Amino acid sequence: MITLEDLRGDSPEICGSLNKIRDEIRAVAKNNDEEDAMLTKRILEDLIQFSRKKRSAPLDCDSEKGPEKKKMKRVRVIPPKNSLDFAPKNSDHSQEEGKSRKAVRQGKTPTEMKQTVEEQPPGMPMEFKDKIMGLHGWDVKLVIQKKLTGTDMEDSQDRLSIPRGQMRADFLTQEEEAELEEKEEDGIHFKGLKVALIEPSLEESAIFLKKWKLGNSSTYMLSSPWKNVVINNGLRKGNIIQLWSFRVDYNPCLALIKLHN
Incomplete structure (x- = not known):
């Protein structure tokens, strides 16, 4: 008072x-x-x-005559090996509430409001969480959610494209990025990085992650043996898939999930 x-x-x-x-x-x-x-x-x-x-x-x-600002020292925080976050980075509860409130202000029906909230990608299924935890995985990130295209399904291509414009998170270190830049003996094709993969069937395998340059731009892709992953897991054109990254020790690993659609 x-x-x-x-x-x-x-x-x-x-x-x-x-x-x-x-x-x-x-x-x-x-x-x-x-x-x-x-x-x-x-x-x-x-x-x-x-x-x-x-x-x-x-x-x-902030004024010219005010005391001199103190320089803040940036501290890089490295997550502990047991830190897990299986939810997409942009789909937390507060953002969903925000979308709901916006839909109400716009006078949307309950059905339209539900569709607005469900634009966010679903989280990782429990069986994949258990699998990654069993491998002592950490730093879990949703890399991309996409619909499989005809090009992704062609045997002659034998690759899954991961366009940078559709990626939801960066998942490689600078050293790993540099390794992707190493060329084959022909000086044209990139060698790639061999990474562990959890397939939709929960089977563990290995696949090559490569960089593919198109003019001034570049994209990632999963290369050989991608067509084996397609056959073994019954993937079809139009299927919605998610590709998650995680680390075991400090090595990059991937998990491929086929969403029910």
Whole structure:
């Protein structure tokens, strides 16, 4: 609670001398009740103005004459090996609530509101979580969710494209990126990086992760033996799949999930 003593002591430059204000009001007030009412109104008006000026005034540290800002040292935090997060990075509960509130403001029906929330990709199925935890995996990230195209299914191509524009997270270190840049003996094709893969059937295998350059742009892809993964797991054109990354020790690994559609 703010008292008259607070006003007199903390903000005399705004409220003025309380006695002077009282004298001015007494000169025009008809009685004591009117004097109290006018005094209260004057004090509240000055207090509001004072509060507004404080909010709009720049901080001392941002002004030219203010104290010099302290330089903050960035600290890189490396997650512990047992830290797991199986939810997509952009599908937390608060964002879903935000989408629901936005849908309400736009006057959407309950069905339309549900569709708006479900635009976020589903989390990892429990059987895959258990599999990764059994391997002591960590740093789990959803790399991409996409629909399998005709090109992804062609035997002659034998690769799954991972377009950078559709990726939801970066998952390789700088050293691993550099390794993807190493060329074959022909000087044209990239060698690639052999990584462990959990297939949709939960079988463990290995696959080559490569970089494919198209003009000035580049994309990732899963290469040989991709067509074996397609056959063994009954993948078809139009299937919705998710590709997750995780690490065992500090080695990159992948998990391929076929969503029910």
